[in-house]
């Protein structure tokens with residue numbers, strides 16, 4: 228079973244403590260989002276896991292092997308993309324990926340097909356034989372993602388993989404990550420995009436000021452630290468026209484299961500309800516039958532956001 | 544775990560086989576060379592190489608072979624003084640250019656351009672990257688020096704015939720040039736792993752190789768009157784010394800007249816074993832230091 232583990236991991240830059248005693252063990256095929264504000268220590272952590280920087284104390288283990296002591300063994304089944312690296316401008320994506328394939332020992336009989344398939348996955352097949360030097364930032368990032376996935380690694384470490392990508396690119400990367408999960412991979416991914424994280428990740432680890440705040444499933448984390456902590460869920464409802472307060476407090480708030488209501492703007496209302504999918508469905512039927520111009524209904528992604536803000540606020 | 548998942552995991556575990564570190568060094572050399580052959584830098588140096596060769600060929604043809612190949616003692620026109628003037632002058636310059644062009648920012652450039660980030664998180668030792676890049680720089684330099692050597696020998700054969708043309712001193716000098724190249728590349732690689740800016744490390748290595756050592760040599764000899772055994776330039780003196788018709792004395796004192804006062808100026812010339820020891824010493828020390836620095840360098 229793939230695993231990554233930080234044991235009492237600390238990092239100092241001069242006198243600045245960037246990471247303090249991180250203990251984190253992630254095991255199994257799943258996607259874990261790594262969240263935290265700017266400067267929290269996410270990149271620092273991921274760099275220690277790829278031997279780009281040295282921990283001041285503690286250990287970083289991949290599949291139980293110390294990254295620093297046995298780098299080749301530890302990173303053998305790992306693919307990583309940290310901080311948008313550059314490729315020699317005179318190289319083409321095909322050449323850059325062949326170099327990675329040779330270093331990682333992808334069988335030479337498979338190399339050509341794998342390079343083409345992986346580049347197709349990131350939608351760069353048209354550019355496979357063009358020089359990287361003239362690529363845009365997002366195109367380079369796509370090639371970098373392909374390089375990380377080329378060896379079909381068991382463990383994938385990604386530092387803000389969708390930075391620089393266009394909206395379509397972001398959604399493609401989300402799909403790639405989802406498909407990786409199906410193939411028994413462990414993905415550890417830092418991100419600032421909470422909707423993205425709640426979409427693709429099963430678990431989250433939150434870090435702030437170099438300290439790990441929490442590591443658990445998204446469900447548990449939002450239940451424990453989100454909003455009132457009562458395990459309630461939120462949906463966002465969009466209306467065709469403005470809804471008035473009387474309507475919200477008089478009709479909507481009294482529907483079955485509703486715990487609280489909150490107007491986001493004149494046409495959008497956030498409704499917190501308790502109960503499972505059955506209640507969620509019932510609520511939609513009730514809202515629609517009110518005939519008050521409901522045009523959209525979706526689970527709020529801001530549950531994670533709320534949790535995030537609560538947790539980060541607490542440490543200030 | 545489903546059947547499909549299990550087979551996907553196995554396929555990966557079985558499919559890839561991590562090469563040995565030696566094979567990975569080979570991969571780095573291969574792709575570094577490919578990068579060199581597409582870089583402007585390589586072709587600029589190649590142009591410098593050909594220009595120096597052409598210029599010398601022209602000057603010798605124009606002024607006549609006697610002008611550079613006359614033995615100062617016997618007055619005979621010989622191959623040895625030809626090589627002494629031709630090679631003694633240009634070999635050191637070419638080593639200087641090769642070492643600075645190919646080694647000056649070999650490591651620092653990987654940081655400044657962030658190209659090092661592409662490789663370092665792979666399952667490869669940092670030392671393999673360093674060694675691979677070093678060997679690639681050596682091969683590129685050998686191509687430059689090889690071409691110049693061919694021009695040199697072609698000229699010598701033209702004037703002295705194919706068979707009788709090559710004195711053993713030139714063969715030695717050629718080998719010493721290669722030793723100097725190895726030492727100079729070790730030196731520039733070390734400085735390039737000391738800095739994170741390309742321009743800075745190129746500038747520092749160029750200044751040190753060009754003026755630094757000579758200045759130190761002169762100062763130390765003149766002021767302290769000791770042998771500059773710690774200087775790479777001093778050690779590399781054997782490249783041209785061996786081509787002289789009589790090898791210079793290890794220690795010579797020449798009286799110099801400054802107005803009414805006479806000062807005796809001491810100068811040293813490295814013996815061959817000494818020169819080799821200095822150059823190899825430089826290579827070993829800078830290679831170790833450079834590797835240690837690169838191992839500890841942080842990619843941030």
Ligand SMILES: Nc1ncnc2c1ncn2[C@@H]1O[C@H](COP(=O)(O)OP(=O)(O)OP(=O)(O)O)[C@@H](O)[C@H]1O
Pocket residue numbers: 240243245263264265266267268269270271272843
């Ligand atoms: N080379 C360095 N020297 C000194 N301090 C550094 C260095 N690199 C990072 N830091 C500090 O360490 C802290 C953590 O940085 P890190 O890059 O890990 O944050 P992050 O969580 O990735 O932030 P972001 O979300 O902005 O990417 C920051 O306060 C940063 O200033």
Ligand SMILES: [Mg+2]
Pocket residue numbers: 269270271386
């Ligand atoms: Mg970061």
